[in-house]
Amino acid sequence: MKSITRIIGATRELWPFFLGIVLCAVLTSAASLLAPFIISGATDTVVNHLKGSAPTTGAIIVWLAAAYLAAQLVSVLTTNLGGYLGDIMSQRMRTILSVRYYEKLLSLPLPYFDSELTGTIIARLNRSIAEVTQFVKTMSNTFISLVLTTVSVIVISSLYYWPLGLLLILIFPVYFWLTSKTSSKWQVWEGQKNQKIDLASGRFAEVIGQIRVVKSFGQEERELTRFKTLFSDTISLTATQSRFWHSMDVARLSFLNLIFFGLYLLIFLRTLAGDFSIGDMVLLIQLLAMAVAPINSLSWIVDSAQRAITGSKDYFDVMERESDPRALAITREGAPEYTQPAAITASEGQELVRFEEVSFGYDGEEDVLHKIDLSVKRGERIAFVGESGGGKSTLMSLLEGLYDPRTGSVTVDGMDIAGSDLTQVRSLIGMVFQDPSLFSGTIAENISYAQPQASREQIIEAAIKANAHEFITKFADGYDSLIGERGLKLSGGQKQRIAIARAILKDAPILILDEATSALDTKAERAVQKALEELMQGRTSLIIAHRLSTIARVDRIVTLKNGQIDEIGSPDQLAASGGIYAELLELQNSGGKTIAKKLKNFDIIG
Template sequence: MKVCPDATRLSWHVRRDGMPQSSSHSVLARAASRFFLPHRRRIALILVLALSTSVLAVSEPLLYKLIVDSLGSGFSGITIALLVCLAVALVTREGLAALIEFTVSKIRIALNFDMLKETNDRLHSLPVDHHGGESSGAVLSRIERGVAGSVQAFSEIALHLVPSLAYLALSAIIMVRLEWHLTLVVLAFAPVPALLGAWASHEQIDRERALMSRWVRIFGRLNEVLSGITVIRSFVKEEDEKRRFLSGVHDANAIARRGFSRDARVNATKNATMAVARVCAVALGGCLVARHDISLGTLLAFLGYVGGVFAPVQALTGMYQTVRKGSVALEAVSSILDAQDSVGDCPGARDAEHLRGDVTFENVSFAYRKGPKVLRDVHLRVRAGETVALVGRSGAGKSTLMALLQRLYDPDGGRILLDGVDMRSYKQKSLRSQIGVVMQDGVLFDDTIRDNIAFGRPGASFEEIEEAARAAHAHEFIVKLPQGYDTRVGYGGSLLSGGERQRIAIARALLKDAPILVLDEATSALDAESEDLVREALERLTKGRTTFVIAHRASALVQADRIAFVEGGTIVEAGTHRELVRSRGPYSKLIDRQVRTLEAVSV
């Protein structure tokens, strides 16, 4: 038996602070190249422009020197020419700086789009159990902060790194040529800001990780609260949740405040170092001017370079910190992009086209995340067009069996055959297009009724949509709504009743017209009147389709061609309703309990 191996992707370890940590720094390098390499031409342009601005910036103090020195012989034509050169240099530099900023902004927008596209694509392709490990609010917070932080880090580096390096190198060369004694004094102070920045960066990176983890947890909880607001209100927990949220925000802000205070002290020390260096340069330079060893213009140019040297040193220190912070942001994005993928298409997998609907579970076993087995050696053959009901206690494995049928997971043992072919030979998307699903809660999206029904077939005509709605007994209530089929249903379909949502879900499945159908407790949450309407719609939906019905009510079971009783992760008995009732097994006992309950209520 040829089995498709699980797709192997980069695995990530989880830190104690909740942030993912790559097993290798090369992961970050690959993630960076994934997004930056496509823009290498524009980045190269930025480098050229940045070098040009650095050359112009370095020439500025030299022009000041030449202008001041030329004034010794009066305001001459040479002075005017130098002033014109200075003006041209300043204007050109500002123009190049504007062009750099414009180019960087275009790359920022492109990077933001690329990162959002990649993370969105990845989230849609990850297995279902990945999404159960973290709330949607936490994931969205990680994406938002990760993408924003990565793009901001790129902008800072692109705008300051290359100009700072170039200016520092050129300034050092010119300063040595102007006066090497002054250069030694200034360079003695130059490493201090860099050392301070490197020392502070370790705390900053830990702080950035802590803040990322805190905000992810805060907004993850807020998302859960807003999603379950009716439960929060029913237990009168609004004030508790407000306090929990504000307490989390206060703790995160406290971390940020302590960090800002530390950063302020470090920056003040850096600035003090630069001030001392400038004073020393002025003192020594003044002595040299007094002794006529250097001209006043040379001292003026040198003082310009003093500021020019320390600014790049501080900028480079900031770049180091920015890179470290950006790596945290990139980790957050990469934790999604490189999450382990447990279900992937086999090499050479083909599209599933025109399935008849013959399904065989052949000794299927399964466990979630290597926990205890949920399914054990399940064997079940369902003929095309047959309706089979799956019955059993909650947690017996019924829904898990249907999740395997949709290949949301792969079985740990055994296999599932569709029309006699191992389902892993089919591409996942084409396979799921052949399966229609109606769940208990009738999930709808905050869109129009028309778009919700056409969700599985976006190109369906209005006539096809209306025909599906009529078959699902939904057309009658839809036309009474203010905008008819163009009425929005609200978040999760909240503007419709449970029965209306379920009939829309059935119309959606009818329009999809899949040969295999899964009904997971499709009527269990409905009242008697709504259930009758939905049951009629389901009878039309299941006609001619291979149908799996998960249900507990006897009214939903007796219509099935066969019933399989699932207990302890395996099928303990199967047959028609009449056969199983006569066998006096677990199914018969379930029906007896329901009958006794009804008799007790009616007394």
């Protein structure tokens, strides 16, 4: 129960709801316990009247019946009021835990997401938190009242005849002991099932997100078989788990029935001996019936608790991971949706970006960048050229603070990214990638993603500069047109121009262009290139492997080879140096299929 205690401790602001639920549980238990006493009194009254020992009137019976009705109505009212509070509390708890989980994910460094499937992360949110809150809801709505009722039954039974109370008390430790015998094995099986389900859910989300690829390669049956296998494995695990659980349940309930056999036998024998009246016997039988309900429910409650405990382990596994302290400002409560880029202190021509002796490798992998030493001046246009996988995009990821170098430092306008507020650093950088990475929603929402408070006029102005306004206005709803998940309703060129408009509206002084036109046809590329030229005006631009015609118009070219800088110079200088760039120019001028293939190895389109 330690995990559940942690959950409750993490949502301590819900204590007024807990207090209200406990109060309702006390009143419900009191009203429920009052009913057997009323029935006992009515029974003795009727029996004594029939025996002639204590004649009574119908009015007394009516009052007793009315008292019973009142007790039942109070029980109904307090039970439902407690249920209402439990429902609200559990939903608020789910909201709190979900928001904190989301906030934690947003603060985790990017390497965490490199090793996790998106669907698995989502499955944990839906499963772990749902199981925990469902258990808390069950506990608050029923368990507290059942516990109070059971304790009261034990006390009252002990007052009438102490062996009754002793036998009732004996039930619980033995029952819990038998239940605990199943706990450790049960949790292992449940954890294995959750792992299978999370893998299946993760793959499910991935396949649906890449459904065009799956269908294009005819892999529907393969993916279905994999999905079916993972869920089929949970059936065998459930069979083993359930067989063990119910076998233990037979032992628990057999012991329970044996104890209740003794309890009822004692009550009947004491009544025959004249120690109990008929009313007393009826009272004790009803009290025992009230004790049976929580005991019978105990295995179900423990089952729910085990699911919640297993689920909470996955939740806390994420929550206990180390956040990137620089990203905490992004998720702090009340943080603004938009951070105005800071004024750059570097003047035109002065150093703005600096890579100093930077080496980097992904977790568990060898370095892909080695001793990168590069200075970028404000207003410069620099192109990065090298073989595919040579570290060009990785270098840009370091500049964005998505990863930290293993050695060396990356600075922007004098700020060392490793120790700076990432919100401020990233406000200085605009990005346009090969994949535009649009969100479902409207065109206007996507353009204003980095500046949500932008006016419609500002959005339109950015779209005009991005050469996107004309095609946007042809849609029936214009800027309010829904574009589908990841912009599926748009062509590649249209999506890219919206991404460029987004970067224009952000108006960041540093621009990263990561293969922004390589996936487009010639016509779309021309439209996008015109927008890119508008975007690069007055900005420090870092460009990765566009067409050679684009690279030729930059101030400097940096060639990367085996994760190291091979050459740095102007296009004219490197064209005559005999290095990678000169080789690419020669390959392009030579033409032919073999040459085109070699160009592709360098992420270059001739």
